[in-house]
Amino acid sequence: MHLKIDSDNGIAIYEQIVRQMKYAIAEGTLTVGQLLPSVRDLAKLSAINPNTVQRAYMQLQADEVIEPLRGRGMVVASGAKRICTSDRKQLLSDRMSSVIDEALRGGVSPEHVRDMFDKALHQSTLKSKENVS
Amino acid sequence: MHLKIDSDNGIAIYEQIVRQMKYAIAEGTLTVGQLLPSVRDLAKLSAINPNTVQRAYMQLQADEVIEPLRGRGMVVASGAKRICTSDRKQLLSDRMSSVIDEALRGGVSPEHVRDMFDKALHQSTLKSKENVS
């Protein structure tokens, strides 16, 4: 597990952990049954307050994505992959809709919204290719 | 001025007021020089605490979108329309990019992102037409 935390982007740190964990599971980086790092280890590794990690784990457990294994730690739950994949799509879809709604409510034409999207997608695609290379 | 305030969506009430005011100016519902409703009136109308409205007005004033007319009230500042319009586009564009980035980082293909966008735009367009009719 390699967490990239940005403490200044307005998204709560625990939420960033949750999302990255779910991504990792959706991608297959974390597989069903795999043992997660302990709260203390992950906190030390990522220089995060253990309370914050604990909170993220609580959230993931509530989402039935991970489950406690008595005396061992937390492991990726059985249905996790399915949940994470659909979760992610749902979440992204919701946020997409909310941005579009706000634009339309603000009087931006659907065509203009599409233009904005095209530009943004183009830019982001380029950027992601850079990072890969 | 007709404000729709949702006190449970995580966005601060004063921030919602600020945004809706800026939208109204960008759209032309509020025009330069126009006298805004008084702090107390707007508060009573929208069932918000006057202090919260005051804070929104403070923010708008700091953004040079409105200005006080001593003893009269607040009026839409001269450069307001330009500021609001560009503000809004910038904001929307940023949020669009952040959603796209997150999707791509999460391993969703650009084509899939485009599909999601198309569906969301379609849905939102229909919904906004309903509200008009």
Add this chain to the structure above:
Amino acid sequence: MHLKIDSDNGIAIYEQIVRQMKYAIAEGTLTVGQLLPSVRDLAKLSAINPNTVQRAYMQLQADEVIEPLRGRGMVVASGAKRICTSDRKQLLSDRMSSVIDEALRGGVSPEHVRDMFDKALHQSTLKSKENVS
């Protein structure tokens, strides 16, 4: 009487009237015994709310600079010139001191303060000559 009112400089309008009246008396533009314009006339001329002018006159009366002449209006009081002249010097001197104090407290050296003063005085002298010519 020709009043220059700036409603956006933070100084109360009635205070601006008071000061300009006192200046005019100190300068000799207004002489002892002279009849001042009526509240209504001055208000109409300068596009100020009559209440505001009334307040300025009240203040000037309290300072014993003008006095009411029953049925005629307000006239410049006998000791007005002396009062206005010393008032103005005291006031200016106080404000000068407060600016200097703030600068020194803020760690600006006396030499630097003098530099700032010299530049400002130079600039202001030029500007005032322009306006005369």
Add this chain to the structure above:
Amino acid sequence: MHLKIDSDNGIAIYEQIVRQMKYAIAEGTLTVGQLLPSVRDLAKLSAINPNTVQRAYMQLQADEVIEPLRGRGMVVASGAKRICTSDRKQLLSDRMSSVIDEALRGGVSPEHVRDMFDKALHQSTLKSKENVS
């Protein structure tokens, strides 16, 4: 941090806090990255309402002079020193000019203005030395 608040001088308390903070940063009493006293602590120390302190911090944050460190407190922002120093000079220079302008407009000769300044500077310099000793 030792704040001197005068609640009767017409300047808003929160504004006094803002200015003194900026002075402290310009002077070097507060250095970049330094953790500021918490809203509650500063309020208790200076016998001010926490909301008023909060408002001052809000203003400083808007001026990009301090920034929040989530869950830790507020710290002096990176560009703060530069901003505060230039802010202060600009502010002092403006106020100096306004006093001089008013004097000249009021018919005081430039030489007389210089005299007033010299006396005031002399007096203030002595006073500030006293406070040091």
Add this chain to the structure above:
DNA sequence: GTGGTCTAGACCACC
């Protein structure tokens, strides 16, 4: 513990 937000109610200067 921290900052961020909101409510309630008060006083002021100004027009």
Add this chain to the structure above:
DNA sequence: GTGGTCTAGACCACG
């Protein structure tokens, strides 16, 4: 009547 400021006390999310 207007905006501007302040106090008091509360709840929230976050670390």
